Amino acid sequence: MSKLHIHPYETRYHAKAIYSKAIRASGDFVFMQGQVGVDDAGELVGHQDPGLQADQACRNIKKWMMEAGGDLSDVCKLTVYVTDISYRPAVYESINRWFDGVMHCSTGVVVQSLADPKFLVEIDAMAVID
Numbered sequence: 001m002s003k004l005h006i007h008p009y010e011t012r013y014h015a016k017a018i019y020s021k022a023i024r025a026s027g028d029f030v031f032m033q034g035q036v037g038v039d040d041a042g043e044l045v046g047h048q049d050p051g052l053q054a055d056q057a058c059r060n061i062k063k064w065m066m067e068a069g070g071d072l073s074d075v076c077k078l079t080v081y082v083t084d085i086s087y088r089p090a091v092y093e094s095i096n097r098w099f100d101g102v103m104h105c106s107t108g109v110v111v112q113s114l115a116d117p118k119f120l121v122e123i124d125a126m127a128v129i130d
Contacts, residue, residue: 008103020103025076025128030068034081034122035060036114050082050120051090057123058098070129072098077105077126084120085110091121 004024037045037053038060046052062072078099082091088108095106114122 020105022105027128027130028069030065030070030074030125030127030129032061032064032125032127034079034124035064036116036119036122044118046120047118048120049090050084050087051094053119053121054080054091054094054123055098057121058094061123061125062098065125065127068127068129070127073102074127074129075099075102075104075125076128078107079124080106080108081111081114081122082108082120083111083113087120095123 008020035057037056039045039056044053045056061075065071065074078095080091080095082088092108114120
């Protein structure tokens with residue numbers, strides 16, 4: 001197995017999920033730029049809806065993982081940026097649907113703004129493929 005989950009735990013915060021404190025990994029690494037709620041046509045999905053933007057960002061992560069020869073279960077680390085802390089429940093509800101059972105490491109950050117003021121959430125991912 002290419003990943004060893006170190007100290008899996010259930011979060012007590014906005015969205016219930018299982019995460020890992022750390023992951024030891026070997027294999028082919030995939031580093032992804034931050035994904036936002038923009039679809040393949042370059043259109044923003046979920047104008048003023050952080051949950052829909054997070055859903056599109058996760059869809060994009062899945063697409064790039066498949067193109068890299070992996071899938072969402074290979075993701076080890078997400079960094080989630082939101083422009084308002086009140087967006088966290090909707091954003092993590094979406095993330096938890098896409099990453100159910102993955103036990104990735106996750107960091108959540110509240111920022112003043114993203115690259116475009118219409119972006120409410122951005123998610124970047126790191127993965128290891130066997």
